[in-house]
Structure formats: C-alpha cells, structure tokens
Amino acid sequence: MRIASIRQGVVPISSAIANAYIDFSKMTASVVAVTVEDGAGRRVTGYGFNSNGRYAQPGLLAERFIPRLEACDETVLAAADGTLNVHGAWAAMMRNEKPGGHGDRSVAVGVLDMALWDAAAKLEGKPLWRLLADRYRGGEADEAAWVYAAGGYYYPGKDVEALVEEMKRYLGLGYTTVKMKIGGAPGTAIRDALKEDLARIEAVLKLLGGDGSRLAVDVNGRFGLHAALAYGAALAPFNLRWYEEPLDPLDFATHATLAEHYAPPLATGENLFSMLDARNLIRHGGLRPDRDILQFDPALSYGLVEYLRTLEMLQAHGWSPRRCVPHGGHQFALNIAVGLGLGGNESYPEVFAPFGGFATDTPVVEGRIRMPDLPGIGFEAKNDLWAVLKDL
Numbered sequence: 001m002r003i004a005s006i007r008q009g010v011v012p013i014s015s016a017i018a019n020a021y022i023d024f025s026k027m028t029a030s031v032v033a034v035t036v037e038d039g040a041g042r043r044v045t046g047y048g049f050n051s052n053g054r055y056a057q058p059g060l061l062a063e064r065f066i067p068r069l070e071a072c073d074e075t076v077l078a079a080a081d082g083t084l085n086v087h088g089a090w091a092a093m094m095r096n097e098k099p100g101g102h103g104d105r106s107v108a109v110g111v112l113d114m115a116l117w118d119a120a121a122k123l124e125g126k127p128l129w130r131l132l133a134d135r136y137r138g139g140e141a142d143e144a145a146w147v148y149a150a151g152g153y154y155y156p157g158k159d160v161e162a163l164v165e166e167m168k169r170y171l172g173l174g175y176t177t178v179k180m181k182i183g184g185a186p187g188t189a190i191r192d193a194l195k196e197d198l199a200r201i202e203a204v205l206k207l208l209g210g211d212g213s214r215l216a217v218d219v220n221g222r223f224g225l226h227a228a229l230a231y232g233a234a235l236a237p238f239n240l241r242w243y244e245e246p247l248d249p250l251d252f253a254t255h256a257t258l259a260e261h262y263a264p265p266l267a268t269g270e271n272l273f274s275m276l277d278a279r280n281l282i283r284h285g286g287l288r289p290d291r292d293i294l295q296f297d298p299a300l301s302y303g304l305v306e307y308l309r310t311l312e313m314l315q316a317h318g319w320s321p322r323r324c325v326p327h328g329g330h331q332f333a334l335n336i337a338v339g340l341g342l343g344g345n346e347s348y349p350e351v352f353a354p355f356g357g358f359a360t361d362t363p364v365v366e367g368r369i370r371m372p373d374l375p376g377i378g379f380e381a382k383n384d385l386w387a388v389l390k391d392l
C-alpha cells in the first residue's frame, strides 16, 4: 500500500447570499485527489473537499498535512486485513500537532480524511455507506436518509414573496422539511428584526399548512442571551422542527440557560471542530438527548476518523446517533448518515454548487433519499461536482 500522488486545488463557491453572520461573496473550498496503490495491482483515486462556511486551506495542506501523508509507508497505510488504514494515516498527519485550537487545521485534515475514505471504499469495491455499515454497525445500513432543504438566505432585494417561492421549489423537489435563516436583518433593533422575521416565518408556515415540525430556523450564532430568549419566547408556540445556533457555538453556559427557557428542540454544533469541543457542548450546554439536534460536520472537523470518536463519546453520554444531522449538505455526510444510522443530513438544493447536493438522478422522495450503489463516496455520479474534481 502506498500513496502514489496527492494533488490539491482551490475553487470558488462564492455567491451573493448571506446569513446572519457572514456573506458568501468570497467563499472558497479546497479540493484534493489522493491516488493510492494497494500492492495487488489496484490503483484508485479518492477525492475530498471542505464544506461551506470555512475557507480553502492550501497553505496548511501544502506545508504540513500533504507532506506528512506522502511520507506514510506500507507499515502505516496497510491495515492487518489488507485494507487502507485511514486511522493510521490520520494519526501520521496529526503528528507534531499540539492539542486544542481546532479551527482551520481541522478543515485541512478533514479534506484529506474524506479523500482517504473515498479511496478505502473504492479499494474494497464498496460504497462508503456499505463499508461503514459492515465495519461499525454489524452490516446494517439505513434504506434511505432523511434530508431537509436548507435555504432561506438573505439576498439583496429578496422579499417575503421570493422566500415563499423558494420554499415552494424545495417542496416541488420532494423535500418535506425546509430551513430558513433568521436574525439577519442588518442594523435593526431586536424587536424590529423579530417582527420582520415573524412575518417571514408565518408566510412559510402558511405554505407548510401551519405545520411547525416541517420548518427549522437558523440564526448562525448571532444572538446574545437577551435576543435568543426574546426570539425563543416568540417562536415557542410554533413548535418548530428546531431553533438552530441561536448563540455563539462555544458559549456553552448560555446555551444551558436558553435550554431552561425554550422547550422545543434546539440544534447546534456545526462550528465545533473536534470530539473534545463536542464533548464540552454535551457536558455543559444543557442540551436534551430526547429532542435536541447535533450538527457536527465531519468534513470541517478532522473528518470521519474524529467523527467516529464523537459518536462514541455521544453514546457514552446517553445520546443516540439519531440525534445527529450533520451540517454541510455533502455526499460524505450522507454516506455516514446511511451507514452509521444518523438522524439525517442537511441539503442545499440551490446554493453552494457544486459541493452541495447529492448524486445526479437520485431524487428526494417524501423527504428521503436513497444511496446509489457505487464504489466510494459517489462523487463520480454527481455530474457538476465530478466536472470540478476530475480536473485534479
């Protein structure tokens, strides 16, 4: 087993959209291609990228993580059963890295981890979801994954009517649950922003037949406790699917206070990038394992090797993997959802192309999507994404 080559590139995923915290006009993503030879004549290329919200990491990849991966030999890369040892490669990439400070480094490692899992599954001639089910879940995989359509971004000139039209398109694509941004009215006092957001929420709820369980709202970490409680009091009667990232992702004590006052489901975790950060949220964030949703994104948080540790930690704290619905809307997390029995996965039908979305010709039916039976993560079956990756 050896690494034959590693290539990397940076691609733009810019768009005019904004959430309550950032706009996406300068957003980029790293892409990598890792070619592996297994010594038995098989040669495969695995691909990886980082999901939206964090920028490309060409410097970290070039200076530290790619050279460390290139230096791995047979003793590191080959597992006892002859498969590609992704855990060993991961440990080699993290050599000489101090603990703590998870951020851009976790993105760079996550990109390579994704490519290694893609390669490992291709070497075994299996889809990644099947490899994961066989290895970690006694062979049991879900038949389909629940997905919801994330959108409802702020966009210059976008009014309530345009928001409802957008949500209508998602329902037309087969989604049953949708998510919209709130808390982003620029420069507005809380009571005015809340009034505007309630009008937006009520318009979308009307489209959903008044069923709050089909609508989630996302603040992207913008509120302090006062605004989070004011919004929470106004949102509670709608019984929404969830109220996402109302507070700073690392402010665990304030989350705990909010959870004492807001009874319906909360969701957070997309900006926590390690098992240890996730564990602090579980220990100190006051979240409730019977209803709340955890959105750790494996692509942004050191990849699947670390995500497996996070799932183990959750189990030890009494949390089911079904409470996990990863951020990012990518095929990597979708494979993990089906193979490891998560609660579902995010989906971006209209933004973050070509990384958002799933294999071409796999329709969403009643809010669920089936996985194609292709070796690896399945990028080759997603036409727009494959057009970018194959250039590597």
Ligand SMILES: [Mg+2]
Pocket: 218, 220, 244, 245, 270, 327
């Ligand atoms: Mg979010």
